[in-house]
Structure formats: C-alpha cells, structure tokens
Amino acid sequence: MNKSLIACLLLLITITLLFSKTIEEEINNKIMYLELFPDDLKERYELAYLYNLMNQLVDAESQYRYIINKDSLNTDAWIGYLWSMSLQEKHHEVLSFEDKALLLTQKNPSVMNIMAFTHGSLNSDYEAIYYYREVLKDNHSNQTELFLANKGVAGHYFWTGDYYQFNRINKAFNQLLPEEEKQNLMPIFLYMYSGISYGYNDKDIDFQTFNQWVSLGALEAELIVENKRVKSQQTKTNYTFKLDNYFYPVNLSAQFHLVKNDQRHESEHKDGYACQFSVSKPFYPYKSKLEPYFSLAFFDYDSFDSDKIGQVETGAYLYTDLITTGLSYSQSRYPKDHRSYTLDIHYKLKDWYAIQLITGFGDNNNMISMSGQIFDEWSSTKQFHQINHYFYWKRLIGSLSYNRSLMNRWSDSWMMSAGIRY
Numbered sequence: 001m002n003k004s005l006i007a008c009l010l011l012l013i014t015i016t017l018l019f020s021k022t023i024e025e026e027i028n029n030k031i032m033y034l035e036l037f038p039d040d041l042k043e044r045y046e047l048a049y050l051y052n053l054m055n056q057l058v059d060a061e062s063q064y065r066y067i068i069n070k071d072s073l074n075t076d077a078w079i080g081y082l083w084s085m086s087l088q089e090k091h092h093e094v095l096s097f098e099d100k101a102l103l104l105t106q107k108n109p110s111v112m113n114i115m116a117f118t119h120g121s122l123n124s125d126y127e128a129i130y131y132y133r134e135v136l137k138d139n140h141s142n143q144t145e146l147f148l149a150n151k152g153v154a155g156h157y158f159w160t161g162d163y164y165q166f167n168r169i170n171k172a173f174n175q176l177l178p179e180e181e182k183q184n185l186m187p188i189f190l191y192m193y194s195g196i197s198y199g200y201n202d203k204d205i206d207f208q209t210f211n212q213w214v215s216l217g218a219l220e221a222e223l224i225v226e227n228k229r230v231k232s233q234q235t236k237t238n239y240t241f242k243l244d245n246y247f248y249p250v251n252l253s254a255q256f257h258l259v260k261n262d263q264r265h266e267s268e269h270k271d272g273y274a275c276q277f278s279v280s281k282p283f284y285p286y287k288s289k290l291e292p293y294f295s296l297a298f299f300d301y302d303s304f305d306s307d308k309i310g311q312v313e314t315g316a317y318l319y320t321d322l323i324t325t326g327l328s329y330s331q332s333r334y335p336k337d338h339r340s341y342t343l344d345i346h347y348k349l350k351d352w353y354a355i356q357l358i359t360g361f362g363d364n365n366n367m368i369s370m371s372g373q374i375f376d377e378w379s380s381t382k383q384f385h386q387i388n389h390y391f392y393w394k395r396l397i398g399s400l401s402y403n404r405s406l407m408n409r410w411s412d413s414w415m416m417s418a419g420i421r422y
Helices: 002-036 039-054 057-070 075-087 089-095 098-104 109-121 125-137 143-159 163-175
Strands: 193-199 207-215 219-230 233-245 251-261 273-280 290-303 309-319 323-333 337-348 354-362 383-393 396-406 410-422
Touching: 002 039, 039 057, 057 075, 075 089, 075 098, 075 109, 089 109, 098 109, 098 410, 109 125, 109 143, 125 143, 143 163, 193 396, 251 290, 273 309, 323 354
Parallel strands: none
Antiparallel strands: 193 207, 193 410, 207 219, 219 233, 233 251, 251 273, 273 290, 290 309, 309 323, 323 337, 337 354, 354 383, 383 396, 396 410
C-alpha cells in the first residue's frame, strides 16, 4: 500500500513538472511572437492567462494592463487585471479602479464579485454585501458567479449579525449536499465581554457599573448592575438583564430592570421594575443596513399612584462601514404624556478609536431606553448632549465620556470605563 502511494505521488510530481515545462515553453514562444507583433491582444491575453496558471501574478498583471491601455472595454482583461492584483493583496489599488472598471464593463458580475471580495478583505462589510447582492440580482450572472456571491454574502451577513440571512443561504446550499455531507447550519461562537464603569456628576451623585455580555451568535445576553450613590452613600441599585435573538426574520429583544432602593436611608422612592420588548427588521439599501424598530415598555413603581406606566418607542438605525446613525422617538404616560427624541451618531475613525455623539430633547423622566438605561429622578433630562470616546487595543476596550444635561438646571457628568473581550 505504501509503495502504491509513493508511486502515485511520483507520477503526480512527474506530470506536474512536464506540465510546467510545457507551459514555460509556450510562454517563451508567445513572448518571442509578441516582440514582433506587440498589439496582438488575443495572444497577449493568452500569455497573461498562462502567467496566472504559473502563479506569476506580477507578470500577468502587466500583460492585462497593456491590453486595457489599448482596449479599455475589454471586460476579460479587466477581470484578469483586477483579480491578479487582488490575489497579491493590492486591495487599495483594486479599489482605485472601482468606478472606472464598473463603468467600462457595464457592471459585469465577475467584476462586482471582485469588488465585493476586495471590500470584504478591508472589513467593509456593507460595501461587500451591496456588490454581492447586485450580482445575485443580475440576470446575466452565471452559476459560478451566483455561487461565489451567495457564499460571500453569507459570510458578511454573519459578521454583521444577520444570522437569519446567513442561515437561509446555508440552508439552500445544504439541500444540495448528500445526507452524510450536510453541515451544521448555525455555528456557535462564544464571545464574552466584561467591563466596569465609574461616573460622577456635579450634583454629588456618583455611580459604578458592572456589565457582563455573552454572545452565542444568534443569541446574546447581557447583565448590568449599576450602583448610584448620593454624597458617597449607597442609595440605589439597578439590575438589568437584556436578551437579543437574531435568528428569525425579525430580531426580537427584551430587557428587564429591577430597581432596589437602600432601606437604610429615608426616601420617598421605593423599589420597582421595568420591562421592554422590541422588534426590528434589517433592510439593505445602497451600501448600508437600515434597521427600523418598535418597542413597548411597562413600569411599576410603588411610589407612584399609577399602577403601571406604558411607553412606546420607535426609531431606526442606519449602519455603514464607518458611521452608525440612530434616530428614535419615545412616549410614555406618567401621569401625563412625556415625549423624548434622541439622535445617536457613532463614527469609527480608526481601528483603535471611535467617537459617539448623542443628543436628546424632551422629557425622558421615568423612561426606559433601547440602550438599557432607566432615566430615573436623578438622570432624567429635558435635553442632554453626550460625547463618548472609545479606544481599542487588542482585546481591551476603554472609553471616556462627557455628558451635559438639563432638568431644573444644567448638570455635567464624566464617565470612564474599561473592559476586556474574550
């Protein structure tokens, strides 16, 4: 058996060497021919193809470039040129030809696949999703182009958290496999984050927060414990549990809050709870993801005459590869209408730094927010403006924040946090 295996390996090596030698001879012949007839673009294209077979990508690139300079509408040359650069990981050079190549090839599906792959290699997920979806919608796409686009877009759906679309595509692939080759459609990846925060405002209120986040992919859970103190004395503790499910066509979220007041201090504020249930649906307009949502919340605090307080919130988040923008409107009844508007902009400037700007208007007293915060009597505002700085280094995440808010008077707050993801 070993002798047979060795013989097969020797035969394979011999065939490869003979094949390589044959290609090298053909390359030399074409080079000599092109010295006499340099503008025979068909021969030059065949030479570039042979260079690709021999993995001589730089030589192939130069031949494709020559053809394009002579015939800018040569789609096959564009495909070869862009792909040879992409294989060399010249991603920024590929993108420098993005608009020109798409225009001159009339958005050829293979060119769009290359652009999608290149954007994805640079972690531009929504740009990649856009081009892959364009290939899938193009009636001129062949089976190979459709296959590559489906596999590519599934991966980017996964990394952007759209596990329903990821699972839907993989399910279609799975149906084509024999029973023994069928794979687990939804891989489980365990991600965790642990963080602590400290904040202080000029009303002599300080707070410390611990949060533990766990992700299994389509299912995420987070526990937040926040202690608030007035003049360095323990007064209130908020316990928050959040659960997010991204497995279905609409995303389902729920969060539950338990407010515990320290009974050792005289206070009119008693214990209470709040809960919020939300649904959202992602869509994919031009190179982005738009996710509108709707939520319904309930409150119950012993210190209020009202039994339960209802709140509705609606809004949307727009995601691009650099900027995330959120706009929301919230309304609750206690004991009269309270309305609040919030604008949230998150801008990723570098791989290691991002900045977030949040501004809100309207009375958000005793409201529960999508971010998991209860605006109680100490944190409620009629308007607020906040800036957050995020810093990333390997697995470490830190932030510095400043908030200026208005209730009866303007108040300034400062916050810092540190955490590790693993």
